Amino acid sequence: MAHQHHVVLLAVMIIMLSAMADTDSFIFGGCSQVKFMPGSPYENTVNSLLTSLINSATFTNYNNFTIQPTPSSSSTVYGLYQCRGDLSNDRCSRCVERAVSQLGTLCLDACGGALQLDGCFVKYDNVSFLGVEDKTAVMKKCGPSIGLTSDAMTRRDEVLAYLETSDGSTYKTYRTSGSGNARGVAQCTGDLSPSECQDCLSDAIQRLKMECGASTWGDMYLAKCYARYSEGGRYSRNSNDDSNHNDDEIEKTLAILIGLIAGVALIIVFLSFLSKVCEKHKGGK
Structure with missing residues (x-):
């Protein structure tokens, strides 16, 4: 049974690693x-x-x-x-x-x-950077430049436009948006003022549109903010509801795996028992 215990632990580790990836x-x-x-x-x-x-x-x-x-x-x-x-x-x-x-x-x-x-x-x-806006580009990645359809480009632009929209009464450093299959996410570090955050995000989004063109996805990280988009739901886990849903799915999958492994273990024990009974029966003859 020690072997089965290791199998269960392995399954748990695989699920946890995939959740954290x-x-x-x-x-x-x-x-x-x-x-x-x-x-x-x-x-x-x-x-x-x-x-x-x-x-x-x-x-x-x-x-x-x-x-x-x-x-x-x-x-x-x-x-x-x-x-x-x-x-x-x-x-x-x-x-x-x-x-x-x-x-x-x-x-x-x-x-x-x-x-x-x-x-x-x-x-x-050791040099103060808190509250200092910094729009230095530190990382850019663009997906395949296969060319989005006009509809997909429209959806992408709608997503990025929403991320760039600022409403003083509902200001947030973390923003998500979606249109059809297009998804987007953007965020500033919390030390920036609303105006600095807006300026940083606008710059990141404009660079993203210009440098990634018609790519199916793109990431633009500046020193104090970032903006990302994808066509096809690459960033579908962008809300608490989605996060909780994923956690629930992981728990369900884990329960199913453990159940299956336990079932297999019981079958092995049962077959082993039958084998011993048969051996005793043959020995009796």
Whole structure:
């Protein structure tokens, strides 16, 4: 039965990994050229900051911290994280923890670093960047340029236009839209003002339309915001309802798999029992 136990564990791990894959996908990362000495007070300050980001992510999908100088460290360290707007606190904290772990490897001994996973963004530095708009293009990807039909192009433009629309009374840093098969998502980091966020998103969307043209999907990441679109539902999981629905589907699939594995195990035990009975019967003759 130990073998069957391993099979169940394997099935659980596969389901969990598939559920996390969308949030943990690496998008981009970068580090400052300035290094600090390992074991220095600055390293302790950075570790304290990153720990604060992870802890905060269990309660809210955005926060920023400033660690002031201490008698042993003359440098101030600034940091923030921003989770995708549709993530639960649990998924947000897992994503931030994964991003911080990858930052520790990617930006070893660097005074500053930034890393974007599909589900969250983490940045720290000893130069203040909080509340500062930054429209530097850091990553662009375009899908196959097979040429969208005129109807598909219209839907794509409608999706991007909605993402770019700003209503002061319903201002959001995280926005989703859909038209037919076209889907879109956009987000700013929470340290930007509404006007700065709007300016950043408008720039990202215009670059996306210009540089990806008639591609079936496109991603445009600027330093403080991003915009993405797809034809065919590549970003269909963009709302709490969809996220909850997916979690429910994962739980159902897991229950079915465990049920099937348990059923197979019972059949194996039953066949083994019959085999022993038959052997005893033959031995009796």
